[in-house]
Amino acid sequence: MKGQKVSYKKEKAIAHINRVEHYLQWEHSVEVEYDRDGTNEYRPNLSRIEINSRQNYTSRLHTLLHEAGHVILRKGRVQQFEPKKSFKKGFPHMKTGGSDVRGNWDHRIDVLREEVLAWEKGEELAQYLSIKLNKKVWSRHRNEALKTYVKWI
Numbered sequence: 001m002k003g004q005k006v007s008y009k010k011e012k013a014i015a016h017i018n019r020v021e022h023y024l025q026w027e028h029s030v031e032v033e034y035d036r037d038g039t040n041e042y043r044p045n046l047s048r049i050e051i052n053s054r055q056n057y058t059s060r061l062h063t064l065l066h067e068a069g070h071v072i073l074r075k076g077r078v079q080q081f082e083p084k085k086s087f088k089k090g091f092p093h094m095k096t097g098g099s100d101v102r103g104n105w106d107h108r109i110d111v112l113r114e115e116v117l118a119w120e121k122g123e124e125l126a127q128y129l130s131i132k133l134n135k136k137v138w139s140r141h142r143n144e145a146l147k148t149y150v151k152w153i
């Protein structure tokens with residue numbers, strides 16, 4: 001971006017994104033991939049998070065934190081939650097496909113619970129990594145995302 005002004009906000013968001021990426025790499029061996037058609041999801045079997053690169057950097061940061069929240073829920077760490085076994089115990093009706101499959105009520109409720117908790121974990125992770133979020137923008141993004149799941153259920 002030679003000769004172009006990069007806004008402070010954008011620069012900061014990029015620095016924060018890098019911090020989350022490093023955390024994911026070192027703590028969980030999870031890679032982050034950006035794609036214009038990316039689906040914004042964590043693929044546990046590939047140890048990869050896919051992020052849609054059409055969103056602005058603040059949105060990318062929020063989405064990445066949320067997906068990292070899924071990683072923490074499923075693999076543990078950042079305080080509480082023991083790995084794996086606890087996830088299965090905590091989400092007994094979850095099927096391997098997550099929201100790709102539309103199961104019975106029990107399953108759908110577990111999917112919704114995981115979505116809500118992944119946003120909460122993402123917020124905890126931001127705090128843990130000293131990333132200061134704009135709470136208003138963050139909660140609007142979170143609620144928009146949760147709304148699609150509430151409709152799906």
Ligand SMILES: [Zn+2]
Nearest residue numbers: 066070115118
């Ligand atoms: Zn999610």
